[in-house]
Amino acid sequence: MAFLTSPALRRPTALFLNSKRLNFDNKLDFSRLFALTELTCNQVDNITSTEEIIDIIKKNEPEILITKEMQLPVKVMESFPSSIKLLCEAGTGFNNIPTLIARSKHIDVCNIPTYSNESVAHMVITYILNFAAAIFNQARMLHQQDRTNFKVFQHPIYEIGGKNLGLIGGSGTIGTAVVDIALPLGMNILISSRSGRLPSGHKYENNPRVKVVTRDELFKESDFVSINCPLNAETRHSVGEREVRLMKPTSFLINTARGAIINEAELIKCMKENVIAGAGLDTQEAEPPAEDSEIWNLENVFLTPHIGWRRLETRQRLVDMTADNIEAYIKGEKINVVN
Amino acid sequence: MDVPPKALEAFPPSVKLICEAGTGYNNIPIELARKRGISVANIPTYSNESVAHMVITYIMNFGAAIFDQARMLQNNDRRNFKVFQPPIYEITGKTLGMVGGSGTIGTCVADVALPLGMNIAISSRSGKLPKGHKYENDPRVKVVPFDDLFRQSDYVSINCPLNSETRHSIGEREIRLMKPTAFLINTARGGIINEAELIKCMKEKVIAGAGLDTQEVEPPPEDSEIWKLDNVFLTPHIGWRRLETRQRLCDMTGDNIESYIKGERKNVVN
Numbered sequence: 001m002a003f004l005t006s007p008a009l010r011r012p013t014a015l016f017l018n019s020k021r022l023n024f025d026n027k028l029d030f031s032r033l034f035a036l037t038e039l040t041c042n043q044v045d046n047i048t049s050t051e052e053i054i055d056i057i058k059k060n061e062p063e064i065l066i067t068k069e070m071q072l073p074v075k076v077m078e079s080f081p082s083s084i085k086l087l088c089e090a091g092t093g094f095n096n097i098p099t100l101i102a103r104s105k106h107i108d109v110c111n112i113p114t115y116s117n118e119s120v121a122h123m124v125i126t127y128i129l130n131f132a133a134a135i136f137n138q139a140r141m142l143h144q145q146d147r148t149n150f151k152v153f154q155h156p157i158y159e160i161g162g163k164n165l166g167l168i169g170g171s172g173t174i175g176t177a178v179v180d181i182a183l184p185l186g187m188n189i190l191i192s193s194r195s196g197r198l199p200s201g202h203k204y205e206n207n208p209r210v211k212v213v214t215r216d217e218l219f220k221e222s223d224f225v226s227i228n229c230p231l232n233a234e235t236r237h238s239v240g241e242r243e244v245r246l247m248k249p250t251s252f253l254i255n256t257a258r259g260a261i262i263n264e265a266e267l268i269k270c271m272k273e274n275v276i277a278g279a280g281l282d283t284q285e286a287e288p289p290a291e292d293s294e295i296w297n298l299e300n301v302f303l304t305p306h307i308g309w310r311r312l313e314t315r316q317r318l319v320d321m322t323a324d325n326i327e328a329y330i331k332g333e334k335i336n337v338v339n
Numbered sequence: 340m341d342v343p344p345k346a347l348e349a350f351p352p353s354v355k356l357i358c359e360a361g362t363g364y365n366n367i368p369i370e371l372a373r374k375r376g377i378s379v380a381n382i383p384t385y386s387n388e389s390v391a392h393m394v395i396t397y398i399m400n401f402g403a404a405i406f407d408q409a410r411m412l413q414n415n416d417r418r419n420f421k422v423f424q425p426p427i428y429e430i431t432g433k434t435l436g437m438v439g440g441s442g443t444i445g446t447c448v449a450d451v452a453l454p455l456g457m458n459i460a461i462s463s464r465s466g467k468l469p470k471g472h473k474y475e476n477d478p479r480v481k482v483v484p485f486d487d488l489f490r491q492s493d494y495v496s497i498n499c500p501l502n503s504e505t506r507h508s509i510g511e512r513e514i515r516l517m518k519p520t521a522f523l524i525n526t527a528r529g530g531i532i533n534e535a536e537l538i539k540c541m542k543e544k545v546i547a548g549a550g551l552d553t554q555e556v557e558p559p560p561e562d563s564e565i566w567k568l569d570n571v572f573l574t575p576h577i578g579w580r581r582l583e584t585r586q587r588l589c590d591m592t593g594d595n596i597e598s599y600i601k602g603e604r605k606n607v608v609n
Contacts (some may be wrong), residue, residue, distance in 0.1 A: 024422050045422070118431050118456065125455075126399040133396055133577055139409040142573070147566075150558030150575045159583040161388050184451050185395075186388060288420035296417075303412070305420040307403050313429040 009330055013038045013083075015062035017053065021045045022068045022090055022315055029316065032323040036330065037064060046070055054079050064088065064326060068318075071096045080105060086329050090318045091309065099339035110325040110336045114173060115317045120282075120308040121177035123256045124226045127280035127302075128165065128182070131224070131252040132158045136278070136302045156250070156277075158223075161186030166222030168215070168239070169229025169257070171198050178226065179204055192218045219246035224254060231258030241266040244275055252278045256308055259283040264295065271298045282307055344368045347375065356380065356599050360588045361579065369609035380595040380606045384443060385587050390552075390578040391447030393526045394496045397550035397572075398452070401494070401522040402430050406548070406572045426520070428493075431456030436492030438462050438485070438509070439499025439527070446473055448496060453479060462488045489516035494524060501528030510536035514545050522548045526578055529553040534565065541568045552577050 014037035022028065024045070033039050040060055047053050053076045057065070061083045068090045077098055087102060089111045102109045130136055134155035141149060148154055165182050167175045170191040179189050189210040191198065197212050204210040219225060225247060229235050240263035244253065253276060255262055264285045271279055278300045287306055289295050295303065309315065328335040342357070347368055357367060359381045369379045400406055404425035411419060418424055435452050437445045440461040449459050459480040461468070467482050474480040489495060495517060499505050510533030514523065523546060525532055534555045541549055548570045557576055559565050565573065579585065598605030 025426070027426075119429055122399060122430055122455065123403065126396075126403055126405065129392060129396040129399060130405065132581075133393065133574070135396065135400065135405075135574075136409065138574060139406065139572075140413060142566075143410060143413040147558060150573075153575060153580050157577065157581045159389055159581045160392055162583075180454050181451065184454050185392065288417060296412075302409075303420075304403070304405075304408060305423060307427065310423050311403075311427045311429045313432075 009036075011036065011038055012063040012330065013060065014040070014064035014066060014326070015057065015060045016041045016066040017056070018042060018044050018046050018068055018070045019066075021070070022318060025312075027312060028319055030319060033319065033326070036323055036326050050076055057081065057084075064329070066090055066322060067096070069093070069096060072098065074098050074101055077101050077105070080107070086110065086326070088322050088325050090322050094338055103339045108329065108334065108337045109339045110329070111338050112318060112321045112325070113336060115321055116309050116311075116314045117173050117177045119311050119314045120174050120256050121181065123282050123304070123307050124178045124228075124254055125181045125185075127252070127254045127256075127282075128160065128185075128224050128226075130302075131278050131280065132160050132163075137299075140299065159186075162188070163223040164188050164190055164221055166190040166192070166213075166218040166225045168192050168218065168225065168227045169235075170226070171202060171212075172228060174256075175228040176203055178228065179210060183207070183209060187224075190218050190222055215243075216246055219243050220248075222251060223248065224252050226254040227257045227261050229257055229261065231260055235261050237261070237263040239263065239267075241270055244270040247276045249275065250277050252276065252280065254280045254282075256282040259285040259287065264289075268294050268298065271301050274300065276300075278302070280304075341366045342368065344371050347371055347377075350375065350377070356596070358592050358595050360592050364608055373609040378599065378604065378607045379609045380599070381608050382588060382591045382595070383606060385591055386579050386581075386584045387443050387447045389581050389584045390444050390526050391451065393552050393574070393577050394448045394498075394524055395451050395455075397522070397524045397526075397552075398430065398435065398455075398494050398496075400572075401548050401550065402428050402433075407569075410569065429456075432458070433493040434458045434460055434491055436460040436462070436483075436488040436495045437498045438488065438495065439505075440496070441468050441472060441482075442498060444526075445496075445498040448498065449474055449480060453477070457494075460488050460491055486513075486516055489513050490518075492521060493518065494522050496524045497527045497531050499527055499531065501530050505531050507531070507533040509533065511540055514540040517546045519544075519546060521546050522550065524550045524552075526552040529555040529557065534559075538564050538568070541571050544570065548572070550574075 019041035020043045050073055061081050063083050064086045065084055066088045084107055087107055087109045092111055092113055094111050097109055099109050134157050137155045138149055165187045171193045190213045192215045193212050198205050239261055280302050282304045283306055325336050354377055357377055357379045362381055362383055364381050367379055372379050404427050407425040408419055435457045441463045460483045462485045463482050468475050509531055550572050552574045553576055595606050
């Protein structure tokens with residue numbers, strides 16, 4: 001379906017610096033972006049060379065730059081042609097962009113604040129269900145042609161109903177999306193919140209199965225601990241050996257937030273000692289973890305490559321919402337500007 | 340455990356009650372038992388959520404290509420961490436078709452599938468949900484003809500009992516009606532699926548995947564091709580194996596025995 005722009009709207013030039021990162025399977029529909037702008041897609045996953053970034057921008061002299069999780073060093077931004085007026089991050093985090101320098105150059109930086117709540121929340125649920133039914137263990141055994149489970153089942157497996165799910169920072173939008181499923185699954189929810197209570201008007205404010213507890217209580221009482229807080233100076237490495245040792249030995253830790261919230265070295269140590277039953281990490285401190293990291297070989301740790309934004313429809317939504325940001329900019333409005 | 344008629348005929352007169360610690364009792368010759376004055380009791384319902392949650396587990400795993408990822412990691416293949424290889428989809432807006440899904444287990448599945456944002460299609464011989472059904476008026480829950488369920492669904496889950504009508508009722512014909520991107524899930528009885536035809540279809544990649552918590556023979560024979568298909572995941576009838584589910588079986592067997600001792604006939608099937 002072709003999107004027609006109003007004849008009054010101009011069509012600025014745009015450059016997507018690393019479109020392949022988002023469109024790695026070539027299944028996305030960019031037609032709206034092509035209708036709104038004179039778009040050039042640089043079909044790579046990432047550009048690490050400062051010179052290369054400067055070069056390609058100079059060649060294209062775009063008014064609008066689009067990026068996906070690509071580092072833009074200060075040096076690069078300082079050499080921007082004056083044509084650049086808008087920088088769109090096709091995602092939520094923008095630590096990769098020096099936003100103050102952008103402001104000083106009169107460049108708006110836009111992001112997409114929310115686009116994947118369910119995608120991420122459903123990954124938390126996937127991990128919970130898999131740990132309860134020992135799916136990762138089963139898969140490993142079947143891969144080794146070990147069919148013992150079909151004679152006598154080897155691993156502990158549990159019902160979900162009645163279990164405690166602890167959400168660190170779980171009073172936010174993603175945490176709420178998790179609760180939307182965890183409650184029908186029969187779970188009890190424990191949330192840690194710096195204020196000690198759910199925000200006024202919170203969807204689950206009066207639900208008897210949703211409680212705010214202290215951080216330490218959350219670790220002690222949960223059967224599943226899920227990290228759902230943002231990464232900042234306070235939360236960096238805030239979950240480590242101390243927290244993991246508070247947890248029940250039968251419990252599981254799940255991270256779909258930022259990898260650096262967990263002290264990965266301490267987690268590896270704990271998992272080698274089987275302090276808890278398992279960890280499911282959709283994010284890691286470095287993505288992917290170093291080739292030789294022990295984290296790859298731990299049988300009680302399952303790694304997924306930041307599934308949250310990778311689902312087909314989620315990536316299409318990123319494209320569509322980037323188009324929204326650009327359309328607003330062309331119309332002289334300012335939406336999702338972070339600087 | 341199979342109780343052959345020959346064994347039952349040899350029972351001493353002391354035996355008055357046979358408790359099957361489960362729901363199915365095809366393993367016990369109940370009419371013969373009645374002739375010998377023996378009551379047979381079962382546990383009609385004890386694991387709705389356990390089974391329903393296994394359906395959801397399969398849906399979430401297929402949506403995020405978890406089985407493919409696990410296999411690749413087992414092979415030390417870490418390509419997914421550079422460029423993600425298998426297709427992965429959101430669950431929201433997808434259609435879950437439940438064959439025989441108007442029953443208690445199907446309803447438990449809907450309890451979770453609806454908050455996940457799915458649309459539900461149910462096949463029912465009557466053409467509509469039973470009166471008073473929990474989801475009777477839910478716009479996202481529709482009764483559709485059997486064939487339409489297979490055509491429209493992104494995930495097909497079997498949630499009907501095994502009987503002479505349903506035995507081998509799902510085979511090549513039904514699978515070829517499905518979308519090539521769709522997944523088939525069986526947590527009901529293995530005999531409902533024609534396994535030989537399923538194997539043929541999965542080898543041809545007619546659909547994207549199958550998750551089977553039950554199989555025609557449990558476990559499948561050592562040399563069955565079903566073990567080797569990358570697009571088929573097998574679990575050993577998890578439904579009743581969870582710790583709390585088995586404890587409930589114990590407790591409810593206790594209830595049946597207590598009822599018998601009191602001269603009542605709780606859950607007697609003959």
